[in-house]
Amino acid sequence: MSVQTCERNCMGPKNPSRGKFQASIGVHEIFSPEIWKAALTELVATASLMFTLSTTIIACLDSHEVDPKLSVPFAVFIIVFLFLIVTVPLSGGHMSPVFTLIATLKGVTTLSRALLYILAQCIGSIIGFYILKCVMDPRLVNTYSLGGCAIGGKGLNSSINQYEALLLEFSCTFLVLFLGVTLAFDKKRSKNLGLPMVCLVIAGAMALAVFMSITVTGRAGYAGVGLNPARCLGAALVHGGSLWDGLWIFWAGPILACLIYYSVSINLPKDSLVLMDGENDGLKLPLGSSVTIPNGDISKETFYSASHVSQNT
Incomplete structure (x- = not known):
């Protein structure tokens, strides 16, 4: 090997910062078969979720129940749990650009994987709603x-205002992120609780x-929060009509919620404030000088505390 060849091949990359940037955005993952398998899982899972969830919600609304406000959330709970428990070990169980975006902001998912996931979720949503429209009663x-x-x-004068819908979409998405994602991204607590409890x-x-x-508004024409921009986009592309009205709300609200939640999450305490041995609560502090020692049993800690109090007094 010549000296020039050694200098060219043995000194490493000329621009290491470029290699770090490419690694951070996940360029290498594009050529990995595993990421394409995971994206395919997201596509199939999202399509199946849209078909199952929408069918169940419509069935609840079209039932003979006077008020289906309890049956719809219960159906959402059961269906989402089943899909999460199956897909989390396979692809992470995102099935929504909301979870993909916050995972990217938190550094759990690379940018390349996130873009591929979101594309797969949108395509899966379109497929799911297209199948649903083909088999469902036109009425x-x-x-x-x-x-x-x-x-x-x-023509629906009693429908919700766009800004009210945006506030609801932001608030409810932030609630899901704060309760669910905070636990899911905590490795220690997630491991202690286990996958089923995290999915629950x-x-x-x-x-x-x-x-x-759906309970706080009760207005005609409002279907409740979307919590999944891909779901809203797929239904709008397949059905159209009034679904295009305010579609931006179901994208802007979750994106804003992700950004706000990320800024809040980086300031959350890392360690829980648990009462440790040797600490006293607020009520016991004023009573420290009047503590009685039962049976004349004096421990080292008690002796130290008593002597410390006597010296100060």
Whole structure:
């Protein structure tokens, strides 16, 4: 090997910062078969979730129940939990650009994987709603807008205001992130609780958000929070109509919630404030000088505390 060849090959990359940048955005993952398998899992899971969830919600709304406000969140809880428990070990169980975006901001997912995931989720949503529209009764499709994200079509004077819908979308998405993602991204607590319990918390947070959105407003034409921009986009592309009205809300609200939650999460305490041995609560501090020693048993800690108090007094 010549000296010039050794200098060219043995000194490493000329621009190490470029290599670090490419690694941070995950350029190497594009050529990995595993990321394409994971993206395919996200596509199939999202398509199946959209088909199952929308069918169940429409069935609850079209039932003979006087008030389906409890049945819809319960159905969301069961379905989301089942899909999470299956897909989390395979691809992370995102099935929504919301979870993909916050995972990217937290450094759990690279930018390349995130873009591929979001594309797969949008395509999966379109496929799921297309299958649903092909098999569903046209009357139900038109009545419930294919189960998509609606804030009220034309002629619905009692529909929710766009800014109110945006505030609800932001608040409910932030609630899901604060309750579910905070636990899911905590490696220690997630390991202690186990996968089923983490999935239960996330599914419960989503069901709670849906329940809050459909009970706090009660206005005609409002289908509740979307919590999944891919779901709203897929239904709008397949069904169209009033689903295009305010579609930006179901993207802007979650994105804003992700950004705010990220800024809050980086300032959360790392260690829990647990009462340790040797610490006293607030009520015992004023009573420290009047502590009686039972049976004349004096421990080292008690002796030190008593002597310390006597010296100060």
